[in-house]
Amino acid sequence: MRTAKKPLVQMSASMKPFFALSLVAALALPATAFAKGDAAKGHEKAKQVCGACHGENGDKPLQPEYPMLAGQHQDYLMKALKDYKSGARKNAIMGGQAAPLSEKDIEDVTKWFSEQKTSLHVIEK
Amino acid sequence: MRRPSRQGSPIHTPSSQSFRPTLRTAAGAALLAAVMTASMVTGAAWAQSAPAGTAAAGQKKNSMCVGCHGIPDYHTAYPVVYHVPLIAGQSPQYIISALRAYKAGDRTHPSMRGIAGQLSDQDMADLAAYYGRQEGGAK
Numbered sequence: 300m301r302t303a304k305k306p307l308v309q310m311s312a313s314m315k316p317f318f319a320l321s322l323v324a325a326l327a328l329p330a331t332a333f334a335k336g337d338a339a340k341g342h343e344k345a346k347q348v349c350g351a352c353h354g355e356n357g358d359k360p361l362q363p364e365y366p367m368l369a370g371q372h373q374d375y376l377m378k379a380l381k382d383y384k385s386g387a388r389k390n391a392i393m394g395g396q397a398a399p400l401s402e403k404d405i406e407d408v409t410k411w412f413s414e415q416k417t418s419l420h421v422i423e424k
Numbered sequence: 425m426r427r428p429s430r431q432g433s434p435i436h437t438p439s440s441q442s443f444r445p446t447l448r449t450a451a452g453a454a455l456l457a458a459v460m461t462a463s464m465v466t467g468a469a470w471a472q473s474a475p476a477g478t479a480a481a482g483q484k485k486n487s488m489c490v491g492c493h494g495i496p497d498y499h500t501a502y503p504v505v506y507h508v509p510l511i512a513g514q515s516p517q518y519i520i521s522a523l524r525a526y527k528a529g530d531r532t533h534p535s536m537r538g539i540a541g542q543l544s545d546q547d548m549a550d551l552a553a554y555y556g557r558q559e560g561g562a563k
Contacts, residue, residue, distance in 0.1 A: 364517045
């Protein structure tokens, strides 16, 4: 029978900084999980491929049926492009546009668009 | 080879799309121009055929939307986890087009297919008016 008030797991003094560090890393992970990509390279790609229809900043759709990309969540944009590329999401124009994009292109270009100034927002009611 | 920047070039007509530098063949360019022209024509036809929506009516029909799209930074739960997209501030035409694509099965998210499948054209127009950019957008 345990009588002394001893912690169940005894942590040595030398372990404590590592424990603290791993906590910080675990907390930081969700925020950075989708912050992949190189926005500058994405900007170049956006000018070449996406800009004609969405605007190079993703904030000037050529047609009202085309979405605003500026400020949209990066992970959603990545999902959309990957689904266009795989054919899971069907659209005559976007299927062709997404097909030649590499995984890296998709990370870069979505990073660029997600960081642009936007009028997209959340209506909470 | 560095491709020329498109900045400053006219991008207002469908025919100018056929000269975008990413296309490798003239046939591909012609095809894209044809598809885009067709899409613009059907887009215009849609806009005309869609009933007029009102934001006030849309606000009464959005109980299925707010549980996900009304919560900042909300994530999907199934089948893949990612942020639900921001929809307020998109154009009403894009919102209608997205809802129709879910209803038709061209977009596959299971919850959205279920929800859009129950919406009439009038419901979609009303919701689009409510969430569309002229209704409370930052612009």
